[in-house]
Amino acid sequence: MGVLSNNDMGELRLQLPESSHNAVARLVRQPWLWCILLLAAGVRFYGFTASAIWCDEGSSLMLSAYPLAEIWSHASHDVHPPLYFMLLHGWMAMFGDSLASIRSLSVLPGIATVMLGMWLVRLVATQRAALLAGLLLALLPTAVRYSQEVRMYALLGVWLIAATIALVYWIKAPHSYRYPLIYTLLMAAAFYTHYFTAFCVIAHWLYLLLCGRATRWLIKRPAWWLANVAIVLLFLPWLPGLVDLLQHMAELKSGGDVGWEPAVDARSLPAMLWQLLTQDEGDSLPWPLFWLPPLALLGSMVWMALRDATPHKFTSLIVIYTLLPILAIYAVSFASPLFIERYVMFAALGLPLLVAIAVDRLLTHKRALAIAILALFIGTEAVGLRSNFSSDADHFDRLVEHVNQQFKPGDRIVVSDLFWYFSFVYYNKTGFEPMLYTPPLEDGTSGRPNDYGFGTLVNGHGQTIYVDRLSDLPPGPGRVWLISSKVQPDDFSSIPVAWHKARDLSVDDTQARLYLTCPGAECGAEPEWSQLDAKAHP
Template identity: 60%
Template sequence: MKFQKNHFIDRVLDPGAAQKIERTAFWARELWLLPILILAALVRVYGSTASAIWCDEGSSLLMSQYSPALIWFHSAHDVHPPLYYFLLHLWIEVFGNGIFSVRSMSVVPGILTVALGVWLVQLIATRRAAILAGVLLALLPIAVRYSQEVRMYSLMGFWLMGATIALVYWVKNPDRHRYLVIYSLLMAASFYTHYFTGLCVLSHWAYLFFMRGEKPRLITRPAWWIANGLIALLYAPWIPGLIDQLQHLEQLKVGGDVGWILPVTRYSLPSTIWQYLILTDGLSLKWPLYFSLPLAVALVAGAVALRDRGPYKFHVLLVTYTFLPLVVVFLISWITPLLVERYLMFSALGLPMILAIAIDQIERHFRYVAIAMLMGILGVELVGLSNDYQVDDEQFDKLVSYVNEHYAANDRIVVSDLFWYFSYVYYNKTGSEPLLYTPKLANGTSGRPNSYGFGTLVDQDSDKIYLDSLETLPGDSTRVWLISNSEPPDDFSSIPSDWTKVTELKVGDTEVRLYSIPPH
């Protein structure tokens, strides 16, 4: 009947008009997607400016101020590839660097990723499952959380969801190589965004390796190998930067840019599932509840994979995409800790899609069970969103605003640590460049950052901003603001005895102290 209707339209109207009518009819049928995208936008925009810019975000903003050539250079000395910083640089040129603007750079791909998730589920399951997946994706706490941060995790999820859709189209139509071209471009973009992209590639290869329905097997097709070769070719310009980072791991460790991740325990795997869903590790819960939700999620995912009777086993692909990266990182982390939930946010996006497919399948036989399951998942997600929206009133920007308001000419500002320095630079309105306190370490070696990790963003200005001793402040200084951690021990343990404290303000776990300096 559908064929006859389209055939009639084509006979009566010219081809261009017929295509427009068909496109309009298609989008009219898909209007259900609009409320889901509005929901995704609302939960991501709400509260996106409530928390102050923190260290990692401040480093993103400082990196984005450089020219594209310098972004490339400094990224090669940092721990992340350059694409996100390039795009943030362009975004700020167009929309400015206000906090809503810079965080919108992550909100937008976060919303678009929800649309891609709906698209993917509609390709591999039913429309009802796609609608459920859209709602659960829109409210997924870890996705909302990192759609509100000036970092690359939301963008990475967008690239990899798109690449997985392209893979599905190619599996269905292996002779249409344009899908592999799209796959290669999206995957290369993700590799330029974050190194954990390799885990998604691994999950795709694993899926194709175990899928035996096609003759010849898709994994043996030259087109697949050429596509992966194209990814490597596109990524080749960055390989020297990656090698340089690997060769200077010790310098990165000195600055705390690597080596800060905690070792895993037997609780790390279930705790990561809790992080995905409620943004806390769940360890405060009673052990039956603590283990029940991750176990239930694993059983549901296993059932979805085992019940997949389709010729392409796309449900198996989705389960592999979601859980293989997590398991691989967990296992590697027993040797070298790498398990950080935000690095795996792209794979967490598969969780609500798996649950939506399961609910859709259960509803066909046990409607009330499916409804109860949906309500339970939504309840868990709402708890996670509540955790995300809980923000301490004592934010770091309040401290910087206090200094901005009371700053006087010839005042000096000294920040005790890079962790606070990048945030301070973002909020600083005094026109005076903050100094970074770099006293010698206990073993007598220099306390200055090296030119790798966060240090790459400030080391070139070492002559202007590094302050090895408070006694070496410029001679025209009459007052100095000291910004540090408020908890003991004091970051500024050797404050000159002839300085007089004028005022102090504690904000959360930071404090600012104003001292007057006698004339020299």
């Protein structure tokens, strides 16, 4: 009988549930763990308020501002379930709606995910692998990016990694009722956060089915079926809204809330991996460099799963958790494009965990190769973090602040489309409810939003904010602010010839134009713009 290595001994010790608790306790006492969490906090808090609120974040804020019952109702017409918006509603009630406050609700789950990633790896591998996983997950560019947005993606990562941990504990202690209960609650919370939780459920089922008798027996236990039935029952109150949403997918597509992503092709998969790791799709790379590293990464993960000889094949669990959602969403996107970075971010969290496990194993026999892989992965992540931190911040807030300063009672504000409308509402301090430009479509049909997608947030008061033609504006003192992008042709397809532009201000790719719709003497003196121009064009 051969002598077992330290890693083998660790794997054997982890088969007992008591050793799992002890291993995690020892991990928590490691000073390096707390250093890694500080690093995760540092990169996520760094510059997290530099960029202005953008459209999707603005829609989160507008939806979360409703009372809880109305959040439930409006979210049933939106493309995402209501839990994140309800939590954001309570968060803003306690901590306010400052940019630092609202984005912290994503930063904190992002940091928690790093801790959970170390926890998961410690359950299935060594303490060294767990610390390496924490380091690599702390620096994962896509995780950092979506820890700085007022959206639900960081929270989804917490639920699904935690549910996977609960599944591991359950497999190790199959007679415990605590772990199936925890698993049920976490998966239900995930479903109420994002519909793509379904891909994680499929991954867990596939792992149990494919990874041998040591795990397949769990499917035969009543507790597994009861847990899955309980998840469905907990989700049933939301099911009518989901069914209604699916029935109106055509309206969602017509409103631009789904189906706007370009169709996928063979290059889309490696491009996604580059995007997740470097925040760039790699289009400028030579073709060998574009194709080979992503394919090598995918092949290595498959190889790790096939070579997993441990009794419970937990490494295979992480491989399936990572690969199945990415590959499944990629495949589905050939029919309906959904292959979007933020939608697969929860699965990408498994990439650094697998690299850490592989490096830890290679350090025993192939130290040079292990160090090279570790350095290469960290270097790739550094490129992505640099891209995150050095990319030009959006300063739409400056443009709105200029309008706030120069606004006069009786002025009207018209925003060219919903992309800018939600952000403008967040920064607006004028006391005037901005109007939304809704010109008829080329075929003469109405250009107003429908009741689904973003339209559910504005249709309730559409009669007071929709402007189909600028000439239809109700009589007023004669000053109108037009807020739009700087693209050509002009977002405002037809500006009345009698209007006279007093001034315009450009910030990044947006502009605010002040028009006088009456003779200058009647409209009053023009605002002083010289200092504003200096700020807008440093």
